[in-house]
Amino acid sequence: MTETALLRLDKISLKHQQQSLLSNISLSLSAKQIMTIIGPNGAGKSTLIKVALGLTKADSGTIYRRPGLRIGYMPQRLSLNPLMPLSVSRFLAMAKSNTTQIEAALARTGIQHLRNRPLHDISGGETQRVLLSRALLSSPDLFVLDEPAQGVDISGQTELYELINALRDDLGCAVLMVSHDLHWVMAQTDTVICLNQHICCHGHPEQVSSDPEYLALFGRRHAEAVALYQHDHDHQHDIHGDVVCEHKHHD
Structure with a gap:
């Protein structure tokens, strides 16, 4: 140690x-x-x-x-109410990050095109990249x-x-x-x-x-x-x- x-x-x-x-x-x-x-x-x-x-x-x-x-933490899964109209960008903004930081994280994970998509309307792989983007926001x-x-x-x-x-x-x-x-x-x-x-x-x-x-x-x-x-x-x-x-x- x-x-x-x-x-x-x-x-x-x-x-x-x-x-x-x-x-x-x-x-x-x-x-x-x-x-x-x-x-x-x-x-x-x-x-x-x-x-x-x-x-x-x-x-x-x-x-x-x-x-x-x-520390950037990525949990095993994301559990959200499918009836909640939450976009990818709004979800990331909940981490108290600004638009520039969010765009940079989305760019690093290759999912800028998902920024306005509802979270319940993306694939499993895309969801994991969103979670990874969120973990990135803390640098x-x-x-x-x-x-x-x-x-x-x-x-x-x-x-x-x-x-x-x-x-x-x-x-x-x-x-x-x-x-x-x-x-x-x-x-x-x-x-x-x-x-x-x-x-x-x-x-x-x-x-x-x-x-x-x-x-x-x-x-x-x-x-x-x-x-x-x-x-x-x-x-x-x-x-x-x-x-x-x-x-x-x-x-």
Whole structure:
């Protein structure tokens, strides 16, 4: 644990009606780092995110947030009354942001054309980009994203995760994320935390995917598929998704 951490959790535990939700959780997140929390349903992933944000109070343990830390939070889903006539722009304005800030956020997420559309009249992928735009309004040092690709189709998931990666690079911010997309996690994340009320294993994706506790949770067949994915993606794609061949030049 370093003092340069943006966010640090130390020995966090939480119970509800005598059932352990989180047990002795410690983690440290640094600038520009992408840390992804994975685990089965009911593992406590969203609960851990809420504790880190201060939305839920732990029974024990300590939380450190760097003084002045700006956090952009993207919840798992948006629940609104479909009868409420709320446009994308009006929804973002509720975050007490001005028109310039809203337009900049919409531009970064590629949805300027949705500014006047009713929220109930856009797709799942577009809704997630609206939520990401809202998280951007705070000019965050840290994105906290709970299942950002929830309700998004396969092609939309890839685009959304690529956007998150690009925002990390452009803004120099860190990302703490919950995700079920293990292929993307293993290909793009700096650090993986495998959670099942306690931390089963953590580290670099290749290290975690061969850990016995990871294999016990997700199965060897899935781990082998991930390893194949990592191997097959040891190259670059152009904007159309085609493989870019690297030509060697000789003097």
